[in-house]
Amino acid sequence: MIHDLGPQLFNGLVLGAFYAIVAIGLSLIMNLTGTINMAHGSFMTLAGYLAYSLVLRGTSFWFALIAAPLIVVVVGIVVERTLVRPLYKREPFYSLLMTFGLSLIAEEVYRLIWGPNAVPFSPPPSLNGTTALGFMSFPTFRIFIAVVLIVAIVALALFLTRTRFGLRLRAAVQDTEMIAALGTNTQVLYAVNFGLGIFLAGIAGVLAGGMLGLSPTSGNSLLMPAFVTVIIGGMGSLFGSIVGGLLVGMAISLTTLFIPAASEVSMYVLMAIVLLVRPRGLFGEEGIFG
């Protein structure tokens, strides 16, 4: 059992990177507009299925990895402009309820189009097999996933801190009215920000489809760990989401190894402990969402 520890820890890291990237997408949307996007998992699933269909029609995996998330971003922005936008001025639970309804619809639509059972979506041959890392060897695809997710997170961090648009986004989180008064079109900010969150979900959705399987509910099964990640990391902190995601991934993979029956409950226990010590989560910022 102990010699399984290394691979299992690495699995935990990969899983944690998934949770982190989903949580970051959720946080982006939540921080700017106060919308809890219950349909986030549905967008992930959609990206996975689109990639699956593209590969089935003969495109390469690499093309699908970029194209599927972009298509989903378009869908996401359309949904944001037409359905979510009218709710920005209302109490946040309305948008939670609305996106919950969307996820119910989406699940059934996926079932109609792609069938109720899991479909086989495997990574390309070049990513199959294992890679030796000196002290142990891992499936190549998982290493690839880890690299892509890390690149995506770093790119997002650079976008938010190094570009003018990213600066406006972060400023809008602090004071939307002020940034609007200074001449920024906040509606564009809202749409791009939503699209950004969905793009991250899309990439994660395609990769998760290859690693964890693809079924009408597969994206939703990543949603709850992502919520827990946001809570542990602290709302309003992207860095917190990264740390929270890795902690949740570790907690799940270690309990899967040692106490399988507690594998789902472990992250909630972790969440409870963190909240008892730090009520705002590990890196929660003062004043955001009280």
Place this chain on the structure above:
Amino acid sequence: MSFRRELLFSAAVVVLFALAPWIAPLLQLELSTVSGVLVTAIAVMSVNLLLGYTGLPAFGNAAYFGMGTYGAALSVSYLHVHFVEAIIIGTLAGLLGGLLLAPFLLRRRGIYFGLLSIAFGEIFYFIAYRYTDVTGGEDGMRVVRPEVQLGGLHAGISDFGFFYVALAIFVVALIAFRTIVRSPFGRTLVAIRQNEPRVRYLGLNSDRFIFVALLISASMAGLSGALSALLLNFAYPLQLDWHQSGYFVLSMILGGAGTVWGSLVGAAIYVIGNDVISTITPLWQIFLGALFVACVLGFPRGILGSIDLLLRRAPQTFTDDDVNAAFDPAAPVEVGRGR
């Protein structure tokens, strides 16, 4: 509405329900569906107290509901308790769930409260799901509806009898609910929803009010859950899932948030609608989802909330501020968002 008119109206509704065993077949409804409406309405009331009146996004009430369900189911199966005891145990189990989560939930307001409610509620779901030896896991567990034993009285409860039990308990719950929300305590909850800092400046410890509201809500949800187990003769983990909480919230919005009778109206639409649609088409989930979207976008005040607006000859369109600030029949429609 004057008190006398309200009393007459209420009595008429109760009499109508009492005749349900004869009316329901004419509408091609099972009597158990009507019982389901009454049972669900109690759970919707529990959400209404927290969300409709106090303004806390109660997206975790399925956890207390499920505590009640499994509290009743387990005590009947393993301790062989009788009917009345099972309901009491279920209610107390819901209360226990509220006590367990209160220390975590009370620290937060707004969506953070909602997020915590969802996340902590899932713990209960996974315990029921994973603890297969005791709860039957994913398959759920059968509950043989026990006899009533009170003093010398021994009686089995048929579906017909259960309906009247459910009706009686619903009426008691509704009266209790109305009494609570019209009391100074209930008024304070509404005040907390409208402007919590001001309530605190007035010297009231809003945390304590929310704590009590949470416990009342959890007990009501537990009561509803226990009745549900005894109605269906079955308990299953999906009853504790956050989806279930979402259905309760939807029902509350459908009926009219912050209205006394809204919970019954919403529960009736949800339970009967679900029943009818799922017999017509296997795609019921699409219709349910569309109902969520349509209700939130086009009908956020719900049926009773909209009727209330009409009666007061207020403008028939609503602004988002109306939706936010004026669930409450007593509050003037013009009231802005209390920030």
